[in-house]
Amino acid sequence: MLNCAVLGATGYTGAELTRILLAHPNVRITHLTTRQEKSIPLREILPSVSRDVKLAITPYNFENVKRKADVVFLCLPHTEAMTTGDLFLKAGKVVIDLSADFRLKDPALYPKWYGVEHAFPARLKQAVYGLCEVNRSRIRKARLISNPGCYPTGPSIALMPLLGKKLIAPGSIIINAASGTSGAGKKLVPATQFCEVNENYTAYKVNKHQHIPEIEQNLSGAAGEKIKVTFIPHLLPVQRGILATIYAEPAKASVTEDSIRKVLENAYAKDPFVRIKPAGQFPSLKDVRHTNFCDVGVSMDVRTGRLVVFSAIDNLLKGASGQAVQNMNIRFGFPEGAGLI
Ligand SMILES: NC(=O)c1ccc[n+]([C@@H]2O[C@H](COP(=O)([O-])OP(=O)(O)OC[C@H]3O[C@@H](n4cnc5c(N)ncnc54)[C@H](OP(=O)(O)O)[C@@H]3O)[C@@H](O)[C@H]2O)c1
Numbered sequence: 001m002l003n004c005a006v007l008g009a010t011g012y013t014g015a016e017l018t019r020i021l022l023a024h025p026n027v028r029i030t031h032l033t034t035r036q037e038k039s040i041p042l043r044e045i046l047p048s049v050s051r052d053v054k055l056a057i058t059p060y061n062f063e064n065v066k067r068k069a070d071v072v073f074l075c076l077p078h079t080e081a082m083t084t085g086d087l088f089l090k091a092g093k094v095v096i097d098l099s100a101d102f103r104l105k106d107p108a109l110y111p112k113w114y115g116v117e118h119a120f121p122a123r124l125k126q127a128v129y130g131l132c133e134v135n136r137s138r139i140r141k142a143r144l145i146s147n148p149g150c151y152p153t154g155p156s157i158a159l160m161p162l163l164g165k166k167l168i169a170p171g172s173i174i175i176n177a178a179s180g181t182s183g184a185g186k187k188l189v190p191a192t193q194f195c196e197v198n199e200n201y202t203a204y205k206v207n208k209h210q211h212i213p214e215i216e217q218n219l220s221g222a223a224g225e226k227i228k229v230t231f232i233p234h235l236l237p238v239q240r241g242i243l244a245t246i247y248a249e250p251a252k253a254s255v256t257e258d259s260i261r262k263v264l265e266n267a268y269a270k271d272p273f274v275r276i277k278p279a280g281q282f283p284s285l286k287d288v289r290h291t292n293f294c295d296v297g298v299s300m301d302v303r304t305g306r307l308v309v310f311s312a313i314d315n316l317l318k319g320a321s322g323q324a325v326q327n328m329n330i331r332f333g334f335p336e337g338a339g340l341i
Contacts, residue, residue, distance in 0.1 A: 150319030154311030
């Protein structure tokens with residue numbers, strides 16, 4: 001059995017990850033941790049667990065976690081995972097970081113988008129970006145896996161094969177994405193309180209969301225040239241799920257809706273968690289909620305010649321804890337869907 005520790009287990013991604021790991025056939029949970037001073041019975045955070053589960057979330061202690069864990073999941077706020085990640089890497093552990101702290105390759109992007117200098121810039125080269133469908137062979141050998149962000153996951157899966165085959169004009173991409181409020185985490189902020197979110201729909205962090213450089217890094221890598229995108233996030237009055245509607249110009253007149261769909265079907269033919277919708281059908285949150293699937297749909301507006309691509313994921317699963325377990329499965333040679341299907 002693989003020994004796993006979850007740091008930040010009281011939060012949304014930490015609790016979701018714990019729920020998956022409890023049912024995973026190949027792992028044992030050694031530690032669930034909190035910054036708080038007293039232990040918390042897991043059932044207070046995850047009321048759905050069986051009465052037989054006696055686990056508690058305990059005050060974080062590096063030496064205790066180090067003693068037993070083989071793999072350490074960091075479900076901590078971004079900028080808080082850098083130092084902890086470095087410590088566990090030095091201790092010889094495999095680290096799967098759900099924050100953004102090891103996702104960007106260029107350290108100069110951290111002050112601009114996350115407001116801090118990166119404390120361990122050399123780790124950025126070492127980190128393997130855990131977009132499973134794209135980086136599977138590198139994930140198998142990784143010591144440090146940077147789990148992708150919730151917003152970047154769906155659009156990257158939808159667009160990378162199209163950019164790789166030069167089917168869309170790189171400068172033409174506009175991404176409108178809407179997320180459930182769990183995407184903002186459990187901490188209290190006015191914008192995600194019930195009265196602000198309920199019966200509302202609004203854009204936020206317009207043209208300055210911290211996931212912009214991550215999306216651009218992924219798409220630029222696939223296209224082999226520098227790409228800039230317009231990315232506008234919106235807040236939805238639902239608990240979980242992200243639907244992205246993406247607009248782009250075809251790179252040449254011969255590109256059709258069918259040819260785009262065929263490229264996506266071929267790219268993901270062997271991937272258990274990517275589903276390409278047939279013609280006339282489009283992704284929706286209810287189809288992916290509580291699953292690790294990324295659904296992708298395509299439409300060509302023949303009137304304007306514009307391509308529209310859609311992606312939908314559950315932000316807490318394929319956008320966070322589900323993908324983290326998928327990464328663990330790939331890394332340790334378990335069936336890719338273990339604990340997830
Ligand atoms: N929510 C999503 O959909 C989503 C998707 C992808 C990635 N992520 C990323 O995953 C990470 C966790 O997100 P989340 O949504 O689970 O956040 P969350 O619900 O706010 O939980 C974070 C947990 O980290 C602990 N924590 C808070 N501040 C800390 C600090 N300064 N130092 C150490 N521990 C601290 C807290 O636990 P204690 O107070 O008990 O210590 C808290 O429960 C973030 O980096 C986030 O950006 C989130």
